[in-house]
Amino acid sequence: MVPRKVSMAKRKFAIGDYDLVVKRSRAGCGLFTRDPIEKGRCIVEYTGRVLSTAEEYTTRSKYLFEVNKRTTIDGRDRSNTARYINHSCRPNCEVEIWRGRVYVMAKRAIKPGEELAYDYGREYFNEYIRPKGCKCAKCSPGGTGS
């Protein structure tokens, strides 16, 4: 028998046990950490139901995540804490996809009390964020909230 090793990827995408909390932020609600998070650590998975192609066109969910050309997840369920993570143009998190699942990773070291944010991508930004004005810390430094 060959001993089974935990693969590098498995270790990389092991979700950390961080104390995350939903609070008011400059963009409505946001997800904050109470714990320090090291750079490169996996913070939370963006979970949800995989939609059929027909559903992708008819759903009104605001929490769609396009995993790849064939797969879109609807993350509207409140159990999906990652749905509270806002967009930022200078984010402290980034999304990585592994085996069809979506993970939010720490792009840099994150301090307790910081709001988590990742870049939603150009397409989403141009369609939904730019028209209303981006409320991220980089675009509106004087904004209300934290």
Ligand SMILES: [Zn+2]
């Ligand atoms: Zn911005």
